[in-house]
Amino acid sequence: MATAAVIPSYNRVEPGSFQLKPASYPDAGVISSVDANAVATGWVDGFNRALSSQDPSAVKQLFLQGSCWRDQLGLSWDYHTLYGPDKIVSFLKLAPNGSRVISVNIDSSNATRKPSIAAVDFKGQVNGVTSFLTVETDVGRGRGLVRILHDTQDNNKWKAFTLFTAMHELKGHEETIGSNRPHGVDHGGHPGRKNWQERRVATENYEGDLEPTVLILGAGQGGLTAAARLHQLKVPTLIIDKNPRVGDNWRNRYHQLVLHDPVWYDHLPYVPFPSHWPIFTPKDKLAEWFESYARLLELNVWNSTTLTDAKWDDENRQWTVTLIRKKVSGEEETRVLHPRHVIQATGHSGEMKMPSIKGMDGFKGDRLCHSSQFRGAEKIPERQTKRAIVVGCCNSGHDIAQDFYEHGYDVTIVQRSSTYVMSSKNGLDVLLGGLYEEGGPETEDADLMFMSIPNAMLKRMHQDATAEITRRDETILKGLEKAGFKLDDGPDDAGFFMKYFQRGGGYYIDVGCSQLIIDGKIKIKQGQEIEEVMPNGLLFKDGEMLEADEIIFATGYENMRGTARKIFGDELAERVRDVWGFDQEGELRTMWRRTGHPGFWFFGGNLALCRYYSRMLALQIKAMEEGIMKYEDP
Numbered sequence: 163m164a165t166a167a168v169i170p171s172y173n174r175v176e177p178g179s180f181q182l183k184p185a186s187y188p189d190a191g192v193i194s195s196v197d198a199n200a201v202a203t204g205w206v207d208g209f210n211r212a213l214s215s216q217d218p219s220a221v222k223q224l225f226l227q228g229s230c231w232r233d234q235l236g237l238s239w240d241y242h243t244l245y246g247p248d249k250i251v252s253f254l255k256l257a258p259n260g261s262r263v264i265s266v267n268i269d270s271s272n273a274t275r276k277p278s279i280a281a282v283d284f285k286g287q288v289n290g291v292t293s294f295l296t297v298e299t300d301v302g303r304g305r306g307l308v309r310i311l312h313d314t315q316d317n318n319k320w321k322a323f324t325l326f327t328a329m330h331e332l333k334g335h336e337e338t339i340g341s342n343r344p345h346g347v348d349h350g351g352h353p354g355r356k357n358w359q360e361r362r363v364a365t366e367n368y369e370g371d372l373e374p375t376v377l378i379l380g381a382g383q384g385g386l387t388a389a390a391r392l393h394q395l396k397v398p399t400l401i402i403d404k405n406p407r408v409g410d411n412w413r414n415r416y417h418q419l420v421l422h423d424p425v426w427y428d429h430l431p432y433v434p435f436p437s438h439w440p441i442f443t444p445k446d447k448l449a450e451w452f453e454s455y456a457r458l459l460e461l462n463v464w465n466s467t468t469l470t471d472a473k474w475d476d477e478n479r480q481w482t483v484t485l486i487r488k489k490v491s492g493e494e495e496t497r498v499l500h501p502r503h504v505i506q507a508t509g510h511s512g513e514m515k516m517p518s519i520k521g522m523d524g525f526k527g528d529r530l531c532h533s534s535q536f537r538g539a540e541k542i543p544e545r546q547t548k549r550a551i552v553v554g555c556c557n558s559g560h561d562i563a564q565d566f567y568e569h570g571y572d573v574t575i576v577q578r579s580s581t582y583v584m585s586s587k588n589g590l591d592v593l594l595g596g597l598y599e600e601g602g603p604e605t606e607d608a609d610l611m612f613m614s615i616p617n618a619m620l621k622r623m624h625q626d627a628t629a630e631i632t633r634r635d636e637t638i639l640k641g642l643e644k645a646g647f648k649l650d651d652g653p654d655d656a657g658f659f660m661k662y663f664q665r666g667g668g669y670y671i672d673v674g675c676s677q678l679i680i681d682g683k684i685k686i687k688q689g690q691e692i693e694e695v696m697p698n699g700l701l702f703k704d705g706e707m708l709e710a711d712e713i714i715f716a717t718g719y720e721n722m723r724g725t726a727r728k729i730f731g732d733e734l735a736e737r738v739r740d741v742w743g744f745d746q747e748g749e750l751r752t753m754w755r756r757t758g759h760p761g762f763w764f765f766g767g768n769l770a771l772c773r774y775y776s777r778m779l780a781l782q783i784k785a786m787e788e789g790i791m792k793y794e795d796p
Contacts, residue, residue: 171579172650179743190311202277202293284626326614374400384507391780409449417538521695533716539569554716628657641680
C-alpha cells in the first residue's frame with residue numbers, strides 16, 4: 163500500500179487553504195522605446211468603450227492569455243483575482259448589473275503615476291507600459307494600475323497583462339480630510355455650548371444615549387488603524403483593550419524587541435512617522451507612538467476593559483455586549499452596549515500555541531514559558547552560569563536567543579524542521595527596494611504598486627528575488643549550514659513574503675543571531691522532537707538530554723478563529739471561516755473581508771497590511787451603515 167508523500171514544512175498551508183501556483187510570464191520580450199502615454203491612452207479608451215457597451219467579449223479582447231484582473235471592492239463587495247480573459251468575461255456576465263466599474267482614466271498627477279516603460283518581472287526581461295489609473299464605480303471612486311504588453315500571438319497588439327482596481331471612497335461619504343476637513347468651531351452665539359474638551363470627553367465615554375456603531379477588540383496596529391479610518395468616515399467606534407495603556411501590547415513583549423520592517427514600510431494612516439524616525443523602531447518607542455496616535459486622531463479607547471458577554475441578534479443585526487471597565491480612578495463600571503459590528507483585532511494570529519509535553523509541570527528551573535510571556539533575559543550574577551533553551555526558529559526565537567547570549571547565558575536553539583533566513587539588509591533591499599525606501603514613491607503609490615501584483619505573480623517574481631537574496635547572503639547561509647542549521651527557500655522557493663502569507667511564520671530576518679550561530683556562540687539542536695521535559699532540562703527523542711535553567715517556547719500562535727471561539731463561543735466560531743492562507747483565487751482568506759457571520763470581522767497583520775486594508779474594511783462597514791451594501795451582496 164502506497165504511503166502519502168510527506169509535504170515539507172516550508173510548503174505546508176493553513177488547513178483548508180490552497181497551495182498558490184506561481185504565475186508564468188508572457189513571451190512579450192523587451193521594448194526599448196515607445197510612446198507610453200499613447201499606448202496607455204489607446205488601451206484605456208478601448209477598455210472604457212467595452213465597459214460602456216456592456217459587452218464582456220469586447221473586454222476579453224483587451225487582455226492577454228495568462229493575464230488577470232485583481233479587484234478590491236470595485237467589481238463587487240469582496241476581493242477577487244480573475245485569471246485569464248475567460249474568467250474575467252464569466253465574472254462580468256454573472257454580475258447582476260454588469261461591471262460595477264464604470265470607467266478608468268490615466269493618472270498623470272505625478273512622475274511615478276504617469277505612463278512609463280517598466281518591467282513586469284524581477285529580472286527585467288519582460289517589459290511594457292505601466293500606468294496608474296483613476297477608477298470610477300457605480301457607488302465610489304478609486305485608483306488602479308495597468309501593465310500593458312505586446313501580444314506576440316496577435317500581431318503585437320497592446321493588451322493588459324495585469325489590471326488592478328480598488329475602491330478608495332464612497333460617493334457622498336468621503337473622508338473628513340483635506341478640503342473636507344471639519345470646521346472645528348460653530349461661530350456665533352450659542353448659550354450653553356460645550357468646548358472641544360467637553361465634547362471629546364462625552365464622546366470618548368459614550369455618555370448619555372451615545373452608542374458605538376463599531377466595537378473593536380484590541381488597541382494594537384489593527385485596532386488603531388481600523389478605528390482611524392472609521393472615524394474619518396464618521397462611523398462611531400470604540401476600541402477596548404485589557405491593558406492599562408495603549409501600546410502595552412508592544413511594551414510588554416521581550417526586552418530587546420525591535421521591528422524587523424523598515425520605517426518606510428510601517429507608516430500609519432494620516433500621521434506618518436516623522437523624518438527623524440529611526441529605520442527600525444524599538445518596541446517601546448512604537449508603543450509611545452501608538453499612544454500618541456490614538457490621542458491625535460481622537461480615537462475612543464477604553465483601556466483596562468474586558469468583554470464579559472456578547473450576544474448577536476440575527477433579526478435586528480445587532481450585538482448586545484457587556485463590558486467591565488476599570489477607570490483611572492480605580493472605580494469599575496459595567497456598561498451594556500449595542501454595536502452593529504465587532505472587529506476582532508487581537509493580533510496577527512490567535513492564542514499562543516504552547517505545546518503540551520510530558521513533564522512540563524515538573525520543571526524545576528527558573529522559567530518555562532511561551533515567547534509571548536517572555537519579558538527579557540536577566541543579568542547573571544558574577545561567576546555563575548545559566549543555560550537557556552529556546553524552542554523555535556523564527557524571528558522571536560532568534561531574538562530571544564540573542565538576548566540570552568548578550569546576558570551571558572549558555573544558549574541552545576531547538577530547530578525541529580527548517581527555516582527561511584535572509585539578512586535584514588539584503589532581504590529588504592531586494593524585496594522593498596524601489597517601493598519602500600528613502601526618497602521612494604509616496605506611501606500610497608508604493609502600496610498601490612505592491613497591491614497591484616496578483617499573489618500568483620508575486621510568488622513568481624519572488625522566486626527570482628529569493629534567488630538573488632540567496633546569492634547576496636551566500637557566506638552567511640553556508641556558515642549556517644555548516645553549523646548544522648537547516649535552511650529552506652520558502653514555498654516553491656519564493657521566500658519570505660510567501661511564507662508569511664501562507665503560514666504566518668517559518669522565517670528569520672537576520673539582525674545578528676545568524677553569525678552567533680555560525681561562530682558557535684549559540685548552539686543548535688536540529689531535527690529532533692522533545693520527548694519529555696525533565697526537572698532540569700529537555701530530553702529528546704534521540705536520547706540526548708540538554709540541561710536548562712530557562713526554557714522558552716517560541717512556537718507561534720493558533721488561528722484567530724480559535725480566539726473567536728474563546729471570546730464569543732462555539733456558535734460564532736462555527737459560522738466564521740478560517741483565517742489566513744490563500745483561497746482559490748489567490749486572495750488571503752477571511753481577513754479584512756466578510757467572515758461568514760454578519761457583524762463580525764477579523765483584522766490583523768503587520769503595520770503595512772493594517773495601513774492598507776483598514777481603508778478597505780472601513781469602506782465595507784460604512785457602505786452597510788449607509789444602506790449602499792447589504793451583507794449578502796456579492
